[in-house]
Amino acid sequence: MQNSGSEKQNILIIGAGLCGSLLALRLGQRGYKVTVIEMRPDLRKTDISAGRSINLALSDRGIKAMNLVGIQDKIEPLCIPMNGRLLHDIEGNTTLAPYSGREHEYINSISRGMLNALLLDEAEKHDNVNIYFNRKCESVDFENTTAHFTEFDTKKEFIEDADIIIATDGAGSALRQSYYLGRKFLFSFSQDYLSHGYKELSILPGENGSYKTYKNALHIWGREAFMLIALPNLDGSFTVTLFLSYEEGDYNFNNLTTKERVLEFFTKYFKDALDLMPNLVEDFFANPTAPLGTVKCSPWHYKGNALLMGDSAHAIVPFYGQGMNASFEDVVEFDKVLDEGHEDWESIFKAYEKSRKQDTDAIADLAIDNFHEMKGHVNHPNFREKRSLEMAFEKTFPNEYSSKYSLVTFNEEVGYREAMLRGRAQDKAILNMLADGRISHSKNLSKEELGLILEKVKAETEAILANK
Amino acid sequence: MQNSGSEKQNILIIGAGLCGSLLALRLGQRGYKVTVIEMRPDLRKTDISAGRSINLALSDRGIKAMNLVGIQDKIEPLCIPMNGRLLHDIEGNTTLAPYSGREHEYINSISRGMLNALLLDEAEKHDNVNIYFNRKCESVDFENTTAHFTEFDTKKEFIEDADIIIATDGAGSALRQSYYLGRKFLFSFSQDYLSHGYKELSILPGENGSYKTYKNALHIWGREAFMLIALPNLDGSFTVTLFLSYEEGDYNFNNLTTKERVLEFFTKYFKDALDLMPNLVEDFFANPTAPLGTVKCSPWHYKGNALLMGDSAHAIVPFYGQGMNASFEDVVEFDKVLDEGHEDWESIFKAYEKSRKQDTDAIADLAIDNFHEMKGHVNHPNFREKRSLEMAFEKTFPNEYSSKYSLVTFNEEVGYREAMLRGRAQDKAILNMLADGRISHSKNLSKEELGLILEKVKAETEAILANK
Numbered sequence: 019m020q021n022s023g024s025e026k027q028n029i030l031i032i033g034a035g036l037c038g039s040l041l042a043l044r045l046g047q048r049g050y051k052v053t054v055i056e057m058r059p060d061l062r063k064t065d066i067s068a069g070r071s072i073n074l075a076l077s078d079r080g081i082k083a084m085n086l087v088g089i090q091d092k093i094e095p096l097c098i099p100m101n102g103r104l105l106h107d108i109e110g111n112t113t114l115a116p117y118s119g120r121e122h123e124y125i126n127s128i129s130r131g132m133l134n135a136l137l138l139d140e141a142e143k144h145d146n147v148n149i150y151f152n153r154k155c156e157s158v159d160f161e162n163t164t165a166h167f168t169e170f171d172t173k174k175e176f177i178e179d180a181d182i183i184i185a186t187d188g189a190g191s192a193l194r195q196s197y198y199l200g201r202k203f204l205f206s207f208s209q210d211y212l213s214h215g216y217k218e219l220s221i222l223p224g225e226n227g228s229y230k231t232y233k234n235a236l237h238i239w240g241r242e243a244f245m246l247i248a249l250p251n252l253d254g255s256f257t258v259t260l261f262l263s264y265e266e267g268d269y270n271f272n273n274l275t276t277k278e279r280v281l282e283f284f285t286k287y288f289k290d291a292l293d294l295m296p297n298l299v300e301d302f303f304a305n306p307t308a309p310l311g312t313v314k315c316s317p318w319h320y321k322g323n324a325l326l327m328g329d330s331a332h333a334i335v336p337f338y339g340q341g342m343n344a345s346f347e348d349v350v351e352f353d354k355v356l357d358e359g360h361e362d363w364e365s366i367f368k369a370y371e372k373s374r375k376q377d378t379d380a381i382a383d384l385a386i387d388n389f390h391e392m393k394g395h396v397n398h399p400n401f402r403e404k405r406s407l408e409m410a411f412e413k414t415f416p417n418e419y420s421s422k423y424s425l426v427t428f429n430e431e432v433g434y435r436e437a438m439l440r441g442r443a444q445d446k447a448i449l450n451m452l453a454d455g456r457i458s459h460s461k462n463l464s465k466e467e468l469g470l471i472l473e474k475v476k477a478e479t480e481a482i483l484a485n486k
Numbered sequence: 487m488q489n490s491g492s493e494k495q496n497i498l499i500i501g502a503g504l505c506g507s508l509l510a511l512r513l514g515q516r517g518y519k520v521t522v523i524e525m526r527p528d529l530r531k532t533d534i535s536a537g538r539s540i541n542l543a544l545s546d547r548g549i550k551a552m553n554l555v556g557i558q559d560k561i562e563p564l565c566i567p568m569n570g571r572l573l574h575d576i577e578g579n580t581t582l583a584p585y586s587g588r589e590h591e592y593i594n595s596i597s598r599g600m601l602n603a604l605l606l607d608e609a610e611k612h613d614n615v616n617i618y619f620n621r622k623c624e625s626v627d628f629e630n631t632t633a634h635f636t637e638f639d640t641k642k643e644f645i646e647d648a649d650i651i652i653a654t655d656g657a658g659s660a661l662r663q664s665y666y667l668g669r670k671f672l673f674s675f676s677q678d679y680l681s682h683g684y685k686e687l688s689i690l691p692g693e694n695g696s697y698k699t700y701k702n703a704l705h706i707w708g709r710e711a712f713m714l715i716a717l718p719n720l721d722g723s724f725t726v727t728l729f730l731s732y733e734e735g736d737y738n739f740n741n742l743t744t745k746e747r748v749l750e751f752f753t754k755y756f757k758d759a760l761d762l763m764p765n766l767v768e769d770f771f772a773n774p775t776a777p778l779g780t781v782k783c784s785p786w787h788y789k790g791n792a793l794l795m796g797d798s799a800h801a802i803v804p805f806y807g808q809g810m811n812a813s814f815e816d817v818v819e820f821d822k823v824l825d826e827g828h829e830d831w832e833s834i835f836k837a838y839e840k841s842r843k844q845d846t847d848a849i850a851d852l853a854i855d856n857f858h859e860m861k862g863h864v865n866h867p868n869f870r871e872k873r874s875l876e877m878a879f880e881k882t883f884p885n886e887y888s889s890k891y892s893l894v895t896f897n898e899e900v901g902y903r904e905a906m907l908r909g910r911a912q913d914k915a916i917l918n919m920l921a922d923g924r925i926s927h928s929k930n931l932s933k934e935e936l937g938l939i940l941e942k943v944k945a946e947t948e949a950i951l952a953n954k
Binding site: 204205206207208209210211264309311314 | 674675676679732777
């Protein structure tokens with residue numbers, strides 16, 4: 019039973035979202051007998067988006083996973099490159115802040131539904147992969163490696179047996195809840211909610227599927243206490259998301275209860291966005307308000323029987339655009355561990371968690387940081403000066419510098435934890451040195467002058483890293 | 487119903503441990519109608535210690551609470567002063583490391599059972615306080631302010647109704663579990679276990695209740711990966727606690743399964759302690775191994791209906807000797823908020839949590855830090871040099887310096903958070919300056935020379951605090 023190399027191993031995957039369907043595809047390619055059971059209907063047949071996470075940002079870590087399973091060519095047509103942040107101030111003026119000084123580095127807006135459908139199609143091409151929908155996992159008996167499901171239509175209950183169970187069932191994972199409630203071992207667990215929630219809105223397409231505002235950017239209306247963002251879709255629309263406190267401040271989700279209040283709020287803070295959203299009020303009251311939570315836990319696995327992967331192990335807030343990318347990278351890292359020739363599933367799960375957890379903890383923390391960066395810091399002069407200096411470094415010395423954002427987003431060979439430590443030290447170095455006048459930035463710097471500044475930043479960064 | 491000032495208010499307290507019985511006493515003194523329901527038998531009639539947390543360290547924050555309820559005189563005879571850490575090295579040599587350079591600053595070993603019994607006796611003197619035992623809380627309906635109990639003997643279930651419910655039912659709180667499972671609001675929650683567990687052992691009294699080793703200290707056998715500690719009891723015995731990993735290292739709780747292994751382990755690492763414990767093996771296999779966990783959560787309250795207090799809101803690991811003191815301080819802080827004249831319970835609970843949570847978060851983190859300090863740092867030359875310098879500061883300039891330990895333990899007017907921030911900055915300042923030779927310490931320093939070093943430490947501390 020524990021010979022993990024055997025192709026006769028039955029693997030049960032709970033959840034056919036982005037992570038589960040990619041995992042099923044990869045394990046199918048490796049020859050395992052894979053059963054995937056999903057709570058919701060098949061999204062290829064039913065629209066189940068319901069105003070939540072309609073599109074996502076796909077970047078290098080996620081693309082690496084697409085390469086692993088060989089579908090990068092099928093992904094490309096679904097992608098809309100976003101080269102930077104388009105910052106909208108309260109008067110409606112805009113500034114494009116590139117994500118990188120290297121032109122080939124950008125992120126991609128992609129439809130969750132289309133990407134998930136593609137992954138399901140590809141997984142199902144393998145005879146050894148079977149996917150079932152409309153069956154909700156109620157609990158997992160991780161001692162006996164069985165899971166308890168209820169069929170949505172008939173309410174019929176059944177037990178599924180497997181050699182191993184991998185739960186990719188998201189932030190509300192049934193396996194994780196079974197770990198917590200089972201009290202069979204010491205399960206460290208946290209769920210942390212921000213005081214802010216989010217609501218999806220939309221800018222509808224212009225005539226003939228044209229875009230009503232600039233297509234190739236992630237739009238941000240940062241207002242310190244709250245913000246609005248927008249990502250482009252292939253049909254010319256943008257998915258807009260409002261991040262706002264539930265109860266703090268003059269305007270919050272709890273008190274935006276009338277058409278008049280909502281319009282007043284948008285007129286005051288997001289006038290140029292409101293002009294593009296005649297459908298605002300309708301969307302606002304039709305779409306749900308959802309919470310923003312971070313989940314961490316350990317251990318992810320129980321012996322060689324069960325494993326949490328993706329959001330079920332590490333749900334993060336969306337502000338670094340890394341939730342999907344991190345979950346895809348999970349599959350890449352798990353696949354790498356499968357190649358290491360471990361003797362049994364327990365060793366595999368242990369090795370995977372040992373190398374992976376520090377990185378998913380790091381991206382969770384980085385995502386919280388970026389919430390504050392996007393809401394407010396992007397508007398501050400010292401932050402902007404730091405970014406323009408970093409853009410100049412990346413452009414002029416492309417092999418010698420990567421900003422924190424670049425390390426996280428475009429350097430898939432650097433783990434999240436290393437990216438976090440180095441990136442934070444760089445940020446601190448540059449902000450300190452700008453503040454006390456040891457360096458400064460202007461557009462007129464020669465390459466040599468810029469190079470000297472870069473050396474200073476590098477030295478200060480190393481000093482900060484050594485002092486940790 | 488919401489008039490919190492009214493003496494007709496019915497308050498249900500779940501749990502009659504240290505925090506619950508103190509709270510009952512204080513609310514009884516204030517005239518509320520208090521019902522306390524406890525899961526376990528009355529500890530005044532039955533021995534229920536079962537080898538767990540037999541004694542505790544009472545220090546200034548806890549003593550402040552005893553003063554609030556006017557029982558400080560009754561507490562004093564129960565206390566054994568511990569003036570410092572008595573460090574035992576592997577050869578059996580000992581060094582006394584004082585807790586403070588000020589002689590009147592020490593901590594007190596006290597019996598949990600005796601203290602709890604005293605608080606129960608004092609609470610029951612009030613006709614408006616009623617305490618019931620052997621009734622387990624199964625869940626709390628915090629919407630309707632009722633709690634569901636089962637009587638231990640008869641298995642009879644009953645519902646208790648109240649105007650407000652305060653849960654002081656410890657780390658495994660029923661109210662907290664109801665918050666978590668109820669999903670009625672966004673409940674942030676974490677439970678984090680150390681890889682180490684603990685087991686209580688004992689050094690029995692010598693002849694005529696004499697002490698077999700030095701009475702007035704907290705004994706520490708720090709061995710980097712694990713440690714043993716001992717606190718004195720009034721009867722001449724010491725309660726000894728082994729902190730050891732469950733599964734890591736050559737010796738761990740999972741593999742110490744035979745008499746021979748246990749003796750081998752103690753002979754190798756704790757020879758001088760073993761000589762005082764002929765009863766070691768018996769204790770080792772009779773007493774349970776218990777986990778070490780930290781619990782944080784928020785919000786603590788649900789509207790004006792229910793509130794978590796003490797370990798149920800913030801269970802911490804025992805390494806700062808602050809668990810009980812923090813819970814007692816909860817009652818002092820809650821009492822202070824009651825004096826502020828809020829209009830309803832919701833405002834009271836909100837104000838209490840707002841001021842209190844940052845402090846209990848801080849002591850939770852400090853307690854984890856101290857685990858590493860006690861296991862290993864206490865043996866390091868640079869740590870010892872720092873401590874000897876701090877002792878000299880506190881002795882020579884008693885009004886100008888308090889170490890982190892003193893801030894946390896002996897400065898009850900400074901909140902835990904402030905103590906943490908300032909204490910950590912001081913530690914960093916001194917260790918950095920010792921490392922790069924900017925300051926040094928020797929016994930021959932004049933008062934003037936010591937004063938100059940103190941000024942440097944203060945300046946560096948302020949610089950570190952400003953740079954945060």
